[in-house]
Every structure is written in C-alpha cells, then in structure tokens.
Amino acid sequence: xxxxxxxxxxxxxxxxxxxxxxxxxxxxxxxxxxxxxxxxxxxxxxxxxxxxxxxxxxxxxxxxxxxxxxxxxxxxxxxxxxxxxxxxxxxxxxxxxxxxxxxxxxxxxxxxxxxxxxxxxxxxxxxxxxxxxxxxxxxxxxxxx
Amino acid sequence: xxxxxxxxxxxxxxxxxxxxxxxxxxxxxxxxxxxxxxxxxxxxxxxxxxxxxxxxxxxxxxxxxxxxxxxxxxxxxxxxxxxxxxxxxxxxxxxxxxxxxxxxxxxxxxxxxxxxxxxxxxxxxxxxxxxxxxxxxxxxxxxxxxxxxxxxxxxxxxxxxxxxxxxxxxxxxxxxxxxxxxxxxxxxxxxxxxxxxxxxxxxxxxxxxxxxxxxxxxxxxxxxxxxxxxxxxxxxxxxxxxxxxxxxxxxxxxxxxxxxxxxxxxxxxxxxxxxxxxxxxxxxxxxxxxxxxxxxxxxxxxxxxxxxxxxxxxxxxxxxxxxxxxxxxxxxxxxxxxxxxxxxxxxxxxxxxxxxxxxxxxxxxxxxxxxxxxxxxxxxxxxxxxxxxxxxxxxxxxxxxxxxxxxxxxxxxxxxxxxxxxxxxxxxxxxxxxxxxxxxxxxxxxxxxxxxxxxxxxxxxxxxxxxxxxxxxxxxxxxxxxxxxxxxxxxxxxxxxxxxxxxxxxxxxxxxxxxxxxxxxxxxxxxxxxxxxxxxxxxxxxxxxxxxxxxxxxxxxxxxxxxxxxxxxxxxxxxxxxxxxxxxxxxxxxxxxxxxxxxxxxxxxxxxxxxxxxxxxxxxxxxxxxxxxxxxxxxxxxxxxxxxxxxxxxxxxxxxxxxxxxxxxxxxxxxxxxxxxxxxxxxxxx
Numbered sequence: 001x002x003x004x005x006x007x008x009x010x011x012x013x014x015x016x017x018x019x020x021x022x023x024x025x026x027x028x029x030x031x032x033x034x035x036x037x038x039x040x041x042x043x044x045x046x047x048x049x050x051x052x053x054x055x056x057x058x059x060x061x062x063x064x065x066x067x068x069x070x071x072x073x074x075x076x077x078x079x080x081x082x083x084x085x086x087x088x089x090x091x092x093x094x095x096x097x098x099x100x101x102x103x104x105x106x107x108x109x110x111x112x113x114x115x116x117x118x119x120x121x122x123x124x125x126x127x128x129x130x131x132x133x134x135x136x137x138x139x140x141x142x143x144x145x
Numbered sequence: 146x147x148x149x150x151x152x153x154x155x156x157x158x159x160x161x162x163x164x165x166x167x168x169x170x171x172x173x174x175x176x177x178x179x180x181x182x183x184x185x186x187x188x189x190x191x192x193x194x195x196x197x198x199x200x201x202x203x204x205x206x207x208x209x210x211x212x213x214x215x216x217x218x219x220x221x222x223x224x225x226x227x228x229x230x231x232x233x234x235x236x237x238x239x240x241x242x243x244x245x246x247x248x249x250x251x252x253x254x255x256x257x258x259x260x261x262x263x264x265x266x267x268x269x270x271x272x273x274x275x276x277x278x279x280x281x282x283x284x285x286x287x288x289x290x291x292x293x294x295x296x297x298x299x300x301x302x303x304x305x306x307x308x309x310x311x312x313x314x315x316x317x318x319x320x321x322x323x324x325x326x327x328x329x330x331x332x333x334x335x336x337x338x339x340x341x342x343x344x345x346x347x348x349x350x351x352x353x354x355x356x357x358x359x360x361x362x363x364x365x366x367x368x369x370x371x372x373x374x375x376x377x378x379x380x381x382x383x384x385x386x387x388x389x390x391x392x393x394x395x396x397x398x399x400x401x402x403x404x405x406x407x408x409x410x411x412x413x414x415x416x417x418x419x420x421x422x423x424x425x426x427x428x429x430x431x432x433x434x435x436x437x438x439x440x441x442x443x444x445x446x447x448x449x450x451x452x453x454x455x456x457x458x459x460x461x462x463x464x465x466x467x468x469x470x471x472x473x474x475x476x477x478x479x480x481x482x483x484x485x486x487x488x489x490x491x492x493x494x495x496x497x498x499x500x501x502x503x504x505x506x507x508x509x510x511x512x513x514x515x516x517x518x519x520x521x522x523x524x525x526x527x528x529x530x531x532x533x534x535x536x537x538x539x540x541x542x543x544x545x546x547x548x549x550x551x552x553x554x555x556x557x558x559x560x561x562x563x564x565x566x567x568x569x570x571x572x573x574x575x576x577x578x579x580x581x582x583x584x585x586x587x588x589x590x591x592x593x594x595x596x597x598x599x600x601x602x603x604x605x606x607x608x609x610x611x612x613x614x615x616x617x618x619x620x621x622x623x624x625x626x627x628x629x630x631x632x633x634x635x636x637x638x639x640x641x642x643x644x645x646x647x648x649x650x651x652x653x654x655x656x657x658x659x660x661x662x663x664x665x666x667x668x669x670x671x672x673x674x675x676x677x678x679x680x681x682x683x684x685x686x687x688x689x690x691x692x693x694x695x696x697x698x699x700x701x702x703x704x705x706x707x708x709x710x711x712x713x714x715x716x717x718x719x720x721x722x723x724x725x726x727x728x729x730x731x732x733x734x735x736x737x738x739x740x741x742x743x744x745x746x747x748x749x750x751x752x753x754x755x756x757x758x759x760x761x762x763x764x765x766x767x768x769x770x771x772x773x774x775x776x777x778x779x780x781x782x783x784x785x786x787x788x789x790x791x792x793x794x795x796x797x798x799x800x801x802x803x804x805x806x807x808x809x810x811x812x813x814x815x816x817x818x819x820x821x822x823x824x825x826x827x828x829x830x831x
Contacts, residue, residue: 006498011510014554018514018547025546026539033526033536052538087677088389089758089767093738 031103036075039106052103053112055080057119059096073100073112082112094119147212150200151291154241157193158281160186161274168271180267187255187270190277191248198245201238201290205231211307214238214290220311222704230324231314236448236463237290239327243444244280246328246335251277254339254364262360268346276338279470287463316706316732316739322382330375330402334440336368337405340412341437344430348481351488358416358429363794365416369409370790376402377783388740388755390675390771392779395544400523401443404516408436411512414505421567422502423492427482428509430489434478439516441471446523497569504562511551511558518547549602553609556664559657560613563650564620582619586612606668610661617654617661624651645798652793659789662782669750669775677757679765680711689772691752692716693725698766706732708741711756711766715745727756727768750774 032051034042039053055073062071069084082102084090094100094117102114164186171179201214205228210216218231218238233239251273258266284290294306317323340361347357379402384392393399412432418425445467482489495502521528522539529537564578589611590604598604625639632639644651678686680695687693694714701708708728715722725743732738745752753771760767 003495003498007495007503007506010498010507014507014511015514018511018518018551021546021550022518022543025543028546029540029542031538031540033538088769089760 036073036078036080039080039112040078042106047106050103050105052101053080054099054101057094057096057098057100062094062096073102080112081110082114083107084114084117086115086117088116090117091119147200147204147209147291147293150197150204151285151289153193153197153200154281154284154289154291157190157197158278158285160190160193161277161281164190164274165271165278168267168274172267172271180263183267183270183274184255184259187274188252190274190281191252191255194241194244194248194281197284198232198241201241202229202232205229208311209307210309210311211293212290213292213294216294216308216311218311218314220313220705223311223314224705226321226324227314227319230318230327233327233331234314234318234323237284237288237292239331240280240283240288240448241290242327243331243335244277244284246331247277247280247338250336250339250364254342258360262356265343265346265350265352265357265360268350268352269342272342272345273338276342279466283463283466287466313705313732316730317386319705319732319739320382320386322378322385326375326378326382328375329371329378333368333370333372333375333402334405334443336364336371337409337433337436337440339364339368340433344433345478345481348430348485348488351485355419355423358419361433362416365409365413366790366794369406369413370787370794372402372406372409373790374783374787376406377780381780384776385742385744386739388742388757388769390673390753390755390769390773391670392776395519395522395541397523398443398447400519400544401439401446404443404520404523405436405439407512407516407519408432408439411509411516412436415509418502418505424495424502425505426489426491427486430482431478432509434474438471438474438478439520441467441474445471499565499570499575501562501565501567501570504558504565508555508558508562511554515548515551518551519544552664552667553602553605556606556609556613556661559660560609560616563654563657564616578619579616582612582615585615586610600671603668603671606664610665610668613661614658617658620654621651642798644792645795648795648797649793652789652791652795655789655792656786657789659782659785659787662778662785664782666775666777666779666782669773669778672774673771675769675771677767677769679760679763680768681765686768686770688752688770689750690717691722691772693754693768693770695766695768701728706730709756711754711768713743713754713768715752725752725754727754729756729758746777748777751776 030050032046032049034051034053036053036055039051053073053075055075058072058074058079062069067085069090071082071084073080073082084102085104098119101118102112103116103118104112104114107113164183167179167183167186170176171183204212204215205219206225208215208219208221214235214237215231218234219228223231231238233242254273255266255270258269294308343357343361343364346352376399379399380392383394383399384390412429415425415429415432419429445464448463448467495506497503522543526536526538529535560582561579566574586608590598590608593607594604598607621640621643624643625636628634628639628642629636632642634642644655674688676686676688680686682695682697685692685694692715694716695711696714697712699710699712701710708730710726710728713725713727715725723745725745727743728741730739730741740755740757743754745754751771751773753773755769755771757767757769759765
C-alpha cells in the first residue's frame with residue numbers, strides 16, 4: 001500500500017504542477033473570438049480581453065500611414081475601423097475584399113488595435129459548372145512562435 | 146480514365162464490404178473456404194484502390210482538364226514532380242491517398258500473415274475492412290476525386306465540358322518538401338491502423354498472450370518512424386517556406402499530427418512492460434485504440450474546418466462523417482473491452498519507484514498529460530463555445546508552458562530509464578551508471594553559464610542533453626569494449642557489431658540520441674534574434690557576426706511563376722561568405738503569391754533571410770533577417786531518429802546476448818539480496 005501511495009504522490013505532484021502551468025498559460029494567452037456585431041455590444045471587463053475578429057476588408061479602406069496601417073473590416077453589415085500596429089509587413093493576401101482575421105484589443109475610441117493580421121485570399125476558384133471542388137485554403141500568417 | 150478510376154473505387158468498396166461481412170460470417174462458421182475468400186476480397190480491395198489512384202495520377206499527367214479535381218490542382222505548366230504531389234493537395238485526392246496508403250499496409254499485412262496466426266487473422270481482416278469501408282465510402286459517395294466538369298444541357302442531361310487549362314497548384318505547396326511531407330505523415334497516420342486492427346482483433350478473439358504485441362511491434366515502429374519524419378518535414382517546410390522564422394506554431398493541424406505521435410511513443414515504450422512483466426495490458430490496448438482515434442481525429446481536424454488553421458482544407462460537411470466514424474470506433478472499442486476485459490488481467494505489480502517499470506510508467510504518464518494538454522488546447526475554441534457561448538482560443542504560451550517541462554522530464558527519463566534494472570535498482574548500480582554522465586552534464590552546465598546560457602530551462606536542457614548523450618555513449622562504449630576484448634576488432638567495428646547483435650536495444654539508443662539533438666535544437670530557440678529593416682540598393686545591415694549588402698533586386702521569369710529576387714551578399718569580418726537570394730513569387734494561374742526564404746545554414750546557426758515585402762510608407766523593400774542558433778541540430782537529429790528506427794527494425798544478427806557479460810552481474814547482485822528471480826521476468830532482447 002505504501003508503494004502505491006508513493007506512486008500516487010509522484011503522479012499527483014506531476015499532474016498538479018503541470019495543471020498549474022497550463023492554467024497560467026491559459027490566462028496569458030486566451031483570446032476571444034467575436035464577430036464585429038458582437039464587439040459593438042460588449043461592455044465592461046470583456047472589452048479588455050484579447051480577441052480575434054474576422055471580417056472582409058472594405059474596398060478602398062486600406063491606408064498605409066507611418067507606423068500603422070488603417071483599414072475597415074466589414075461583417076454582417078457592420079463596420080469596424082482597425083489600426084494594425086504590428087511590425088511584420090502585412091501578408092500579400094491582404095488586399096481589398098480579402099477575408100482578414102485581426103488579433104488585438106479594442107481601443108477606447110472605438111478603433112480596434114491589431115497586433116496580428118491574418119488574411120485569406122478571396123477564393124480565386126470560380127465554381128465550375130457542376131464542380132463543387134473547393135480549393136485548398138491559401139492563408140498566410142504573420143504570427144510567430 | 147476517370148470512369149475507369151471511379152469504377153475501380155466502386156468495385157473496391159464492394160470487395161471491402163464482402164471482406165467485412167464475409168469475414169464476420171467466416172469467424173462465426175469457421176468455414177475454411179469463406180476465410181480464404183474474405184482474405185482474397187481484402188487483397189482485391191487493395192488492388193482496386195491501387196488502380197484508382199494510378200488512374201487519377203494518369204489524369205494529372207495527361208492534363209485532363211475535364212475532371213474537376215485536376216482543374217482545381219494542376220495546370221499545363223506544372224512540373225511532373227508536382228503533378229505527383231497534386232494527388233494529395235486537395236480534399237478528394239488526399240482522401241484517396243489515405244485509402245491508397247492504408248491499402249499498401251493492409252495488402253502487406255494480409256500477404257505477410259497469409260499462412261500464419263490462423264485464429265487471429267480473420268478478426269484483423271474484419272477490422273481492417275471496416276476501416277477501409279469508411280474511407281471508401283468517402284471516396285465513392287462523399288468526395289469523389291473523379292467528378293467530371295459538366296453543364297446541364299437543354300434536355301436536362303449533363304454535357305461534359307473541358308477547360309483549356311487548370312487553376313494550378315497552390316504555390317505554398319510547390320516546394321520539394323510538400324512532395325515528401327504528406328506521404329510520410331499520412332503513412333504514419335494510416336500505419337497505426339495495423340496495430341489497432343491487431344489489438345482489437347486480439348481482444349475480440351481473446352487471443353492468448355502477448356502475441357499481438359510481438360506481431361505489431363514492427364508495424365508500430367514503421368508507422369512511428371513515418372510519423373516522426375512527417376512531422377519534422379512539415380516543420381522544415383514551415384521553416385523554409387512560410388517565412389516567419391520558426392518551424393512550429395502550435396497550429397491545430399500541427400498539433401493534430403503530434404497527438405498520435407505522443408500516444409504512439411507512449412505505446413512503443415509501455416509494450417515492453419507487457420512483454421517483460423505482463424503488466425499494463427489494459428493500458429496498452431487503450432493506447433493503441435487512442436492512437437488510432439487520434440489519427441482519425443487529426444484527419445478530421447484537417448478537413449472539417451472545425452478549428453481554423455493555415456493548413457486546413459476548405460471547410461466542408463465531411464466533418465460529420467468523421468465524427469460518426471470516431472463515435473462508432475469508440476463504441477466498438479468500449480464494447481470489446483467490457484466484454485473481454487478479464488482477458489487483460491495484469492500478472493504483476495510495481496515493485497519499486499526506482500525501477501525500469503516505474504520509469505516507463507512516468508514516461509507514459511507525462512506523454513499522456515502532454516497529449517491531453519495539446520488536445521484540449523487545440524479543441525478549446527470548440528469546447529468553450531459549447532460550455533460558455535464564447536469562442537476562446539489559447540495560444541503558444543499555453544502550449545509552451547506545459548510542454549517545455551514535459552519535454553525536459555522526458556529527456557531526463559530518456560537518460561535514466563534504459564539503465565534502470567527491472568523491478569528494483571540498487572544504489573550501487575545507480576552510482577555506477579549515472580555518476581559520470583551526471584558529472585559531465587553539470588560540468589557542461591557550469592561551463593555554459595558564464596558563456597551566456599542563463600535561462601532556467603535552457604540550462605536544464607543543456608545539462609540533461611549532455612547527461613543523456615553520455616549515458617548512451619557509455620552504453621555503447623561498455624558493450625563495444627567487451628566485443629573488442631574478444632574479437633580484437635576496431636572500436637567502431639565493435640560498436641557496429643554490438644548494435645547488430647541487439648538492434649532493438651541499440652537502435653533505440655540511436656533514436657534517443659537523435660531526440661537529444663532535436664532537444665538541443667529546440668533549446669536554441671531561446672537565443673533567436675531578428676532584425677527587420679527597410680533597404681535601398683547598396684545599403685547594408687548587420688546581424689550577429691554577419692553583414693548583409695543588398696546588391697540588386699531583379700526579376701526572374703519561370704515557367705509557372707515570376708519572382709522578384711533580392712541579391713544579397715553576406716560578409717563576415719569583411720570576408721565574403723556567400724550570396725543569398727530571397728524571393729517573392731507570383732503565380733499567375735491562381736493570382737497567389739509566396740515567399741522563398743534564403744537560408745545560410747551552419748552547424749552553429751542559421752542566417753535566415755526573408756524578402757518581407759514593401760514598406761507601407763516608402764514602398765522600399767523590407768528585409769527581415771533572423772539568426773536562429775542550432776536549428777540544424779533538429780533536422781540532423783530527425784535523420785538520426787529515422788536511422789535508429791530503421792536499425793531497430795533489422796533482425797538481430799545473432800541471438801547471443803553479448804551484453805549480458807557486463808549487465809548481468811549488476812542486476813543479479815541487486816536482485817539477489819531482496820528477491821528471487823521471478824519466472825515472469827521474461828526472455829527478450831532488451
């Protein structure tokens with residue numbers, strides 16, 4: 001029985017400490033997914049979360065300024081002004097009408113401050129008559145490990 | 146040819162159904178003719194899948210743009226090399242490729258055991274046919290790669306149309322690794338079907354003893370070797386193509402490939418407990434079951450779009466098929482287990498916390514914890530949405546926080562485990578086996594600390610790497626010394642001889658050595674540096690010891706793409722080192738673009754240069770340069786791991802255990818005082 005207790009304690013210590021680390025990592029990196037419409041209804045503490053918002057880049061809205069890139073995301077008829085402040089150049093797939101996923105936090109003035117932008121090309125594949133084959137996703141990312 | 150292919154697929158589905166239903170009938174009636182005919186049906190299933198796959202490749206090579214799949218993934222100017230790879234670059238084709246690789250395994254297993262294990266094979270055949278039926282259902286009725294392009298005519302009948310040219314292959318996939326990475330990974334995924342089928346078959350048949358473990362060891366190792374190679378090739382592809390300076394981002398699809406690797410690794414170790422001591426039987430069976438389920442889950446994650454990922458195929462309704470299949474498999478496994486669990490009684494108990502058994506136990510425990518952590522992190526968005534309504538994802542810090550300590554613990558066990566005796570290890574043998582390696586590790590740590598290795602994890606990792614490498618070297622040294630004393634051959638020849646006499650043990654050590662190198666490479670990540678700079682032609686930048694001069698930017702016209710190319714001269718201490726040409730490529734066929742990273746790789750560090758794009762303000766070209774230490778160790782370590790796996794697959798040259806001369810006294814002495822040798826300490830090669 002004593003042997004079993006020893007193993008039990010060993011296993012318990014390992015699992016608990018790893019669980020604790022997991023909990024720390026969770027707190028550090030949890031990111032909420034929101035739609036643009038949801039974002040506008042958020043209040044209080046939930047506005048300070050780190051979050052990801054997806055949408056379509058409004059044609060003509062991309063303005064490259066010094067130190068940041070401003071653009072407008074559109075989703076479900078709502079608009080969200082975004083300022084990208086990350087250091088990586090934006091992916092090539094980031095153009096008008098492309099689908100973009102921005103990661104960051106909303107600023108008090110209503111703009112969304114993004115540190116990462118992922119863009120997925122609007123599908124170039126026109127569904128051939130009778131064909132339903134979807135193309136493989138050609139996303140690009142700017143995140144790093 | 147498309148009609149031929151789809152007909153072959155349909156016929157193979159019919160054969161698989163026969164192999165399944167007839168197999169069950171054969172088990173019930175034990176009619177020899179029925180047994181034989183279901184086996185033949187199993188072989189025919191495989192043969193027909195081969196035909197279907199070859200006919201799809203034929204469509205690619207003959208530029209048949211009346212087939213939707215060919216249009217979507219190829220064009221005239223695509224090189225033949227990538228026409229082979231186009232087979233698995235989309236949903237339908239890669240599912241056919243799954244069936245193809247599975248068929249290779251099934252065919253080999255049915256042929257290899259055609260006159261052996263008569264009691265077990267019908268069960269195995271039924272399980273294999275069941276898995277094949279699922280994939281053939283997808284190939285035939287859900288995602289057929291042979292769909293022709295057509296338009297409905299005036300009378301409602303479909304008219305075939307052919308396109309002049311195809312859309313071309315996704316540029317991210319036009320890279321040599323993309324031709325070998327997916328086949329390796331898929332061979333890993335599919336390969337675990339064989340041990341799964343044997344485990345489930347043995348459980349259903351109440352097949353006595355550990356026979357299924359002996360039978361499947363080689364298959365598991367083959368699958369594991371492919372999986373390892375596939376994961377590392379994928380990492381190398383991400384490193385060389387995606388251009389973000391790293392090789393692992395805890396992306397859902399990367400995680401999906403890691404999950405079965407973790408349980409598969411646990412299984413490869415814990416089977417030794419069953420072989421030697423008759424323990425952990427339930428555990429082993431469930432490890433195989435979960436490995437297989439995780440393989441299917443991985444395939445599901447890649448295809449369903451449930452968790453978004455750069456790698457994922459476009460989302461589709463195919464996910465529900467996979468969920469259904471996973472549920473069915475799980476139910477079958479549970480039913481088989483509850484019906485026959487008395488057959489899995491353990492024959493022994495754990496004796497001591499300092500023993501080989503307990504090292505395996507802890508190895509399995511932390512591999513499983515890692516697996517659970519990675520799995521829950523990957524599926525977190527899905528589950529958080531179910532339970533809280535909010536879709537929450539976790540990122541790199543979560544995965545790193547859990548997995549770095551786990552990796553280090555595993556590394557520690559890699560050094561300690563193989564040298565602990567079964568049952569109980571004496572203090573004396575601990576000192577003898579670990580004294581020197583521990584000292585070496587500590588000396589290395591003490592040397593590295595003043596040199597700038599300060600991070601807690603980096604330092605621990607370095608100490609452990611040296612410790613493990615020393616224990617392994619000592620094992621080879623001791624064994625080779627004995628052989629050399631007898632034969633008088635050179636030390637190297639003796640070491641090779643030693644390895645060949647017990648390939649499983651020494652192959653395992655080689656794999657461990659490769660893992661040590663991989664850990665060294667990963668530990669290097671802590672010292673990565675990067676600089677991003679706007680450049681003009683003629684301007685220079687500095688990183689570490691290197692100086693980079695942008696000489697020119699030119700255009701390159703290739704058959705399938707046009708490239709904008711930076712011409713960069715790298716110098717070190719004013720001496721020219723080499724020229725680097727990072728590129729940005731534009732593929733006209735699908736209007737896509739990609740980067741081609743230029744890497745100057747030395748053993749010590751990689752100089753990794755990306756043509757990052759134009760600056761938003763000035764339109765000047767931006768260069769992003771990384772200095773990543775020790776990355777080469779990872780790729781080199783991967784090669785060693787695969788070589789070690791191959792060595793472990795070789796049969797032993799002679800059945801004589803030379804090592805017993807050195808090892809045995811330790812063990813006997815340590816056991817003699819406390820225990821009498823137990824009959825359950827079985828014979829084996831290890």
